Amino acid sequence: MPLYTSYPKDEYTLLKKPIQQAIQRVLDSGIYVLGKEVASFEQDFAHYSGLQYAIGVGNGTDALFLSLKALEIGPGDEVITTPMTAAYSAFSVVYAGATPVFVDVHPDTFEIDETQLERAITKRTKAIIPVHLFGQPCNIVAIMKVAKRHKLKVIEDCCQAHGAMVGKRRVGTFGDLACYSFYPTKNLGGIGDGGAVLTNNKGLAAKIRLLHNGHQTSKYYHTAVGHNTRLDELQAAILRVKLGHLDQFIAKRQQVAAWYDAWLDGTTVTKPVVTKGVRHVYHLYVVRSKQRDRLQQTLAKAGIITQVHYPWPLHKLPAFDFLEKTYRLPHSELISQQALSLPMYPGLTRANVRQICKIVNQ
């Protein structure tokens, strides 16, 4: 029984009919970019996410990049983020011409450590990009307090946290802007790349809308150098179908996590720690093991494919060698050697999870 951590085909099989209808509808419409599907999806997803405005863009990385541009963050500015994330969270800062600054994470939740933010703030700091990692909200309430105190902007990286909540409030509704990715393996994923920026700020929404489509105020009238990064009609039509099932898929992920929590005996691995009062949407189920590589090999021999998120904290990647600052971020460094993402997707059965736990416990 090979088990893959990539499940997009699973979801397609389940929703084959409505997805095929959506695709046919787009093909027949003759409009493939910036049409009704994108407009409808933007409205639906904004509503779902508890925010007023949504702008579909090409991917999650561009969502972050355009957010920084809209906030006029650029050369000479610093943006604080976590080293325990997809490199794209910090690449977006580099694209904008600004400098990423890394702050270590909590050793138990792997989320950015809000108590270390203030030490990283300088005169150049303009913004924070907190990441809601693996589907669990970071301590965004505390982060907002620090941001307010130092007049910093906050761009929430929600690329792994569609539908996650802090109390009764969605992630993404705390900061100035929220960025989402619809990469196929995300909790809400298309059949290609896609992303969105969400906000309650009318002015910022208008800026992003201009920026993502060449900065045209009317057709072919470009009032500044804009970008070309749009969500296409096909992805939007498919995402509309999938959005209708997102909560049901999240519930399945939570069930899978509950099985893992119950059946992993906790001697060979440390189970994920969930913060009180949050809705964790389990984009990933990440355990820790002192013998991570051995465990991964053993599971692979049994046909169980696992992944490591992330094998390198960002400050250890050659891509960021150009940063002059040298970092010692011990929690991130240790986690990158111990973290293992067990299979996590809505289609996993009770029997699958039982088998995985049995092998892990041995």
Ligand SMILES: *Cc1c(COP(=O)(O)O)cnc(C)c1O
């Ligand atoms: C996936 C992801 C991104 C980038 O999204 P893309 O759509 O792949 O560009 C950024 N940040 C995080 C935390 C992600 O998981």
